[in-house]
Amino acid sequence: MAHTSNNNSNTCFTPLKDWSCISVIGPDAVDFLQNQLTNSVKSITNTPAASIASPHQQNRFAGYCSAKGRLMASFWIARQDTSVGGANVEATESQPAFYLFISKDLAATLAKRLSMFVLRSKVKVLDLTESIDIYGYALEASESRDELAKMVAISGVITAELPAVTINQMQTKRYLLAVPKNQAMSNVQDGALQAWNWLEIQSAIPRITQATFEQFVPQMINMESLKGIDFQKGCYPGQEVVARSQYRGTIKRRLQVAHLIHCEEILPGAEIFHSDDPSQPCGMVVLAASHPSINDRMDIQVECKLEALQSGSVHLGSATGPALSFAALPYPLIEI
Template identity: 50%
Template sequence: MNNSPQIQPNWPSNPSSLPCELLEWGLIVIEGSDAASFLQNQLTNSVLGLERTLPGRVAQEYSGTHLVGYCSPKGRLLASAWLGLFPTGADAQDRFVLFISKDIAASTAKRLSMYVLRSKVKVTDLSNDLSISGLYCSEEQLLDVKPNPDGINLRLPNVLVGSQSVARLLMAVAKNNQASSDKSSEQLSVWNDLEVLSGIPRIVQATQEQFVPQMINFESVAGVDFKKGCYPGQEIVARSQYRGAIKRRLQLAHVTNARSILPGTELFHSTDPGQPAGMVVLSAQSPYDLSRTDLQIECKLEALEAGEIHLGSTDGPVLKIDSLPYRLLDI
């Protein structure tokens, strides 16, 4: 049974709610005549064939946006991002965009730039030049949303909270062209909780190089294409998939009356206190119950079978495991 909080029938109350500013998000642009082939050789998901999203439009569904990972040669995720193809006009050259955690945007752009070599590709971290915001609403209310015609707009997968499906948009505009945004903590709190409840992970600085993609369900949320060509760490990722070597998975959980919980916080199992059983991937305080914190955790599958999983230490708060909103693919 999923223990996610129920959304009230009139939520959100205002169909034209302002987007909330997302200070934890950044954006990288990869452009040039060789950009598609370059990224095809770097990311876990396929880039070729992605639909072009023209100015004023919204990249959406799998044809227009992909969840991607960027791995080390050891197959560990250095970054995750939402990818879209946003040319500046119908006849313009390719311009790919990565919505990514801001704390790893600069290092990711620098690492990608190291492999450009003689390719006609330019990699630019625009995180400090753009304002990134998020908007959530019902599917019906989404029809009335008018994205900034000069912005970069990407739709994330809906999140099921209780019995209601919630739509989400990521939007980026130049800071001198940004519309009004809601800077209240309440709206940002809802956005962050929706991200956790989606079960789709986001790599931040504290969790870089901690996970092979399958350890955080990347293959189950369409973040890996096993039919594409090589990329850094590809052999290890493929071997993990086909040899059944993954004994850890991402789960949803929650804890009550705990202090601020940061990504990377270790978990400990009651029957094996000598070593960590996993770690926190993302966390967010529930906007509906301030005593509750919702979590994405990565943990050993055997730790779910019996005993208790504790947060932070062997005598830390006990986690309650919740249902994932999707089916895990067999490995």
């Protein structure tokens, strides 16, 4: 196990070049997003300025589906309202502002898609790729958050806490920061990216990328078990398909975490095959990262047929490719 902090500490701000952010701001932002996303936004509470959006209350996992119930994106959505209006304090009002932390290769697509449905709603959807950078910050639970606190306090920085990852009984806390591009940064370390990406794999929380665009119904990658779907919230694109999958028990595929010995990069969307059925894939790679301290070991999230786990073996690329070793998920699955 490679700790996320040690003598050459990874407790620093890691540029996440594969991430971006979308803002959805305006008086109608709550109702607008409530009708678009898999999860409820009405119960997301505002994060005060210079504060960290806490998981589930102020920052929530969610997705956006096509009309056929296929995920076009998954993301973390945090609320930090903005001030608008008058020239004096009394006249200044706040309006709802939501920030979606998303894979960069889908930011423009989702922003455009959401904008199509704005119509007469008083809301503005913006792809912030050109104006902000996303950083990750990871540290063990016992470590000081002084460096993080300094960044959080800077005007214009949006910070969201992600669920912690526990490896060998050691808990690592993770944070995403959206930082204006003109903001000077200290304690930045590109070399910590490998450890950050590996922690993301171990979290078993999927992130849709262009390679897996519209490949999965949300339950196929465990979104209901990750509190990423609200089945009581009412209509949104694809809602009928998602609900039918839940209540009819039609999900035969799930997200799993595995590792294999492989010295080359593994890309999202790569297919996996079962040893007894070489003619067709039994799933695909969602995310992959090399292990921070074990040479030639790749850790991956895969979406996989449940029956493929019952006997035989699962391999990358073909039925004779490198074999996958599966690990237990870090959270219980809601049985469907």
